Amino acid sequence: MKKSCVVLLSGGLDSVTTIAKCFHEGYDCHAISFEYGQHHSCEIDFAKYNAGIYAKTHKVFDMRAVFGEFNSALINNHSSGIGSKNFPKTYVPARNMIFLSISIGYAESIGCSEVFIGANAVDYSGYPDCRPEFIDSFQKTANLGTSFDGKISIKTPLINMTKTEIIELGMKLGVDYSRTISCYFPDNGKPCLICDSCKIRETAFVEVLNAK
Amino acid sequence: MKKSCVVLLSGGLDSVTTIAKCFHEGYDCHAISFEYGQHHSCEIDFAKYNAGIYAKTHKVFDMRAVFGEFNSALINNHSSGIGSKNFPKTYVPARNMIFLSISIGYAESIGCSEVFIGANAVDYSGYPDCRPEFIDSFQKTANLGTSFDGKISIKTPLINMTKTEIIELGMKLGVDYSRTISCYFPDNGKPCLICDSCKIRETAFVEVLNAK
Numbered sequence: 001m002k003k004s005c006v007v008l009l010s011g012g013l014d015s016v017t018t019i020a021k022c023f024h025e026g027y028d029c030h031a032i033s034f035e036y037g038q039h040h041s042c043e044i045d046f047a048k049y050n051a052g053i054y055a056k057t058h059k060v061f062d063m064r065a066v067f068g069e070f071n072s073a074l075i076n077n078h079s080s081g082i083g084s085k086n087f088p089k090t091y092v093p094a095r096n097m098i099f100l101s102i103s104i105g106y107a108e109s110i111g112c113s114e115v116f117i118g119a120n121a122v123d124y125s126g127y128p129d130c131r132p133e134f135i136d137s138f139q140k141t142a143n144l145g146t147s148f149d150g151k152i153s154i155k156t157p158l159i160n161m162t163k164t165e166i167i168e169l170g171m172k173l174g175v176d177y178s179r180t181i182s183c184y185f186p187d188n189g190k191p192c193l194i195c196d197s198c199k200i201r202e203t204a205f206v207e208v209l210n211a212k
Numbered sequence: 213m214k215k216s217c218v219v220l221l222s223g224g225l226d227s228v229t230t231i232a233k234c235f236h237e238g239y240d241c242h243a244i245s246f247e248y249g250q251h252h253s254c255e256i257d258f259a260k261y262n263a264g265i266y267a268k269t270h271k272v273f274d275m276r277a278v279f280g281e282f283n284s285a286l287i288n289n290h291s292s293g294i295g296s297k298n299f300p301k302t303y304v305p306a307r308n309m310i311f312l313s314i315s316i317g318y319a320e321s322i323g324c325s326e327v328f329i330g331a332n333a334v335d336y337s338g339y340p341d342c343r344p345e346f347i348d349s350f351q352k353t354a355n356l357g358t359s360f361d362g363k364i365s366i367k368t369p370l371i372n373m374t375k376t377e378i379i380e381l382g383m384k385l386g387v388d389y390s391r392t393i394s395c396y397f398p399d400n401g402k403p404c405l406i407c408d409s410c411k412i413r414e415t416a417f418v419e420v421l422n423a424k
Contacts, residue, residue, distance in 0.1 A: 059281055066273045066314055070321040087359050094317030097357045101313040102278055105306030109282040129357040137356050141349040145309045145341040147299050 004028040005114040005155075006107045008099055009055070011046035013201060014118035014158055016180045017170040021157055022116055023054040024173050030110060031055035032103055036067035036092075037075045042181060042189040049179050061102065067092070074184060088126045088196070090184050096129035097138065104142045104152060113151045120158040120166065122200060132159055163204035164211075171208070216240040217326040217367075218319045220311055221267070223258030225413060226330035226370055228266075228392045229382040233369055234328055235266040236385050243267035244318060246311055248279035248304075249287045254393060254401040261391050273314065279304070286396060300338045300408070302396050308341035309350065316354045316364060325363045332370040332378065334412060344371055375416035376423075383420070 007019045009031040022029050031054070033047040044060060051058035067075055073089035096119070103115045119130040128134060139154045146152065158166050170177065182201040183191035191198050219231045221243040234241050243266070245259040256272060263270035279287055285301035308331070315327045331342040340346060351366045358364065370378050382389065394413045395403035403410050 061278045061281075063278070066275070067317075069271055069273075070317055072321075091359065092317075093320035094313055094354070094358055097354065098310070098313040098317055101306055101310040105279075105282055105304075105310055108305035109284075128359065128361075131356065134353065134357040137349070137353040141346065141353045142306070142309065144343065144349050145346040146306055147303065147340065149340075 002026065002028050003114075004030065004056075004110075004112050005116055006030045006032060006103050006110075006112050007055070007116045008103055008118070009033050009047045009051060009058070010118075011043035011048075011050065011180060012118075012182050013163075013170070013177060013180045014120055014166060016046070016050045016118075016175055016177075017166050017173070018116050018118035018157060019050060019054045020170060020173040020175045027114075028056040029054055030106075030112060031058040032106060033058070033060045034063050034099055034102075035060060036063040036095075038092075038184075039074060040181060040184055040186050042186055045189070046180050059106070063098075066098075090196075091127060094129070096127075096134070100138055100142075100154065104146060104148075107152065108146055108148065113148060114153050114155055116155045116157065118158050119156050120161055120163075122163045132156070135159070163200055164207040167204050167208050168211075177205075214238065214240050215326075216242065216268075216322075216324050217328055218242045218244060218315050218322075218324050219267070219328045220315055220330070221245050221259045221263060221270070222330075223255035223260075223262065223392060224330075224394050225375075225382070225389060225392045226332055226378060228258070228262045228330075228387055228389075229378050229385070230328050230330035230369060231262060231266045232382060232385040232387045239326075240268045241266055242318075242322060242324060243270040244315055245270070245272045246275050246314075247272060248275045248307075250304075250396075251286060252393060252396055252398050254398055257401070258392050271318070275310075278310075302408075303339060306341070308339075308346070312350055312354075312366065316358060316360075319364065320358055320360065325360060326365050326367055328367045328369065330370050331368050332373055332375075334375045342371075344368070347371070375412055376419040379416050379420050380423075389417075 005027045007029050009015045031051045072092040142152050143150050182197045184195045185192045217239045219241050221227045243263045284304040354364050355362050394409045396407045397404045
């Protein structure tokens with residue numbers, strides 16, 4: 001039987017590289033995406049495009065009713081109440097915890113014991129839910145709280161890679177990065193080129209080109 | 213400032229007792245409930261009724277689009293793929309993990325650091341996500357993956373109580389148990405009196421009456 005996995009696919013650079021890697025390693029990929037009221041919901045179109053190439057199935061879960069009650073610059077221009085001083089405004093409360101929890105329940109339902117998420121070190125820069133410690137702890141919790149009983153594995157193949165290394169990997173795998181978006185505040189599907197996420201992405205592309 | 217908490221309120225015996233306890237201890241209670249396609253969605257009406265008494269605010273999150281993709285006897289009469297042999301059919305994949313994750317994000321958004329859930333020892337009987345080990349691990353994970361940074365507390369005041377003790381506590385607090393439901397397969401809002409949950413509830417009520 002072919003190996004299978006669930007992949008969190010936002011439509012950004014990291015998640016598209018992750019699913020391309022899984023696909024090339026021979027996995028049947030079951031992609032899931034979330035509509036949560038993000039300003040950059042155009043990323044869903046890029047997720048659909050790439051799922052068409054790399055995924056066996058793709059579900060887009062509508063979580064707008066839930067996240068509509070949350071505070072984040074990424075959703076409603078507010079910040080969250082606790083510890084917000086030290087956090088990027090674009091932090092969304094418990095986002096990866098919620099997305100990963102849903103991916104675990106979905107994996108359990110379809111009989112899949114590997115979940116891939118494109119969290120990485122560069123993305124960390126202030127997001128607590130991209131840290132290896134969080135992912136490790138989440139995996140332990142998921143094994144305790146489900147029927148997996150030790151068998152669920154949360155895989156983060158990009159976690160120790162720089163953005164430049166990620167792009168180099170994706171280019172080897174034939175990823176079309178023009179069909180991904182990293183910008184948090186795009187206008188009609190076009191990146192702002194000003195936000196942190198745009199800057200990190202652009203710097204990395206320049207590095208990749210200079211290295212050639 | 214008055215202390216405040218988020219309470220998971222299903223409309224069942226345990227969660228209603230939990231919110232009544234929080235209310236009597238002087239908390240401003242922010243209740244959250246989930247519509248997830250459960251056969252016993254009439255519990256939401258009981259949640260609303262009790263929120264009217266005990267809660268300062270009440271949100272009902274519609275998660276039917278997500279759970280509609282899951283397999284459980286409680287939703288679509290199917291069972292889940294992994295480890296299902298040893299599990300009650302009514303197990304819903306990752307349910308408490310998903311509900312708790314959302315409650316953490318919501319708590320973070322409204323600036324609240326205590327989350328109450330009415331998980332208890334009797335409910336355990338096969339549900340991994342009612343075990344103290346799971347709750348402890350979840351709390352650690354939530355502290356790592358959010359801005360709470362050690363400050364979030366998941367409280368389970370009923371975890372070591374029997375169903376009989378829970379009912380005795382609720383009766384002291386004036387809970388109207390006729391406005392709660394525990395049945396998994398009710399008919400027009402009336403309990404089946406056959407399912408495990410109905411049997412556990414009835415046995416406990418008989419014990420409480422006999423002890424008087």
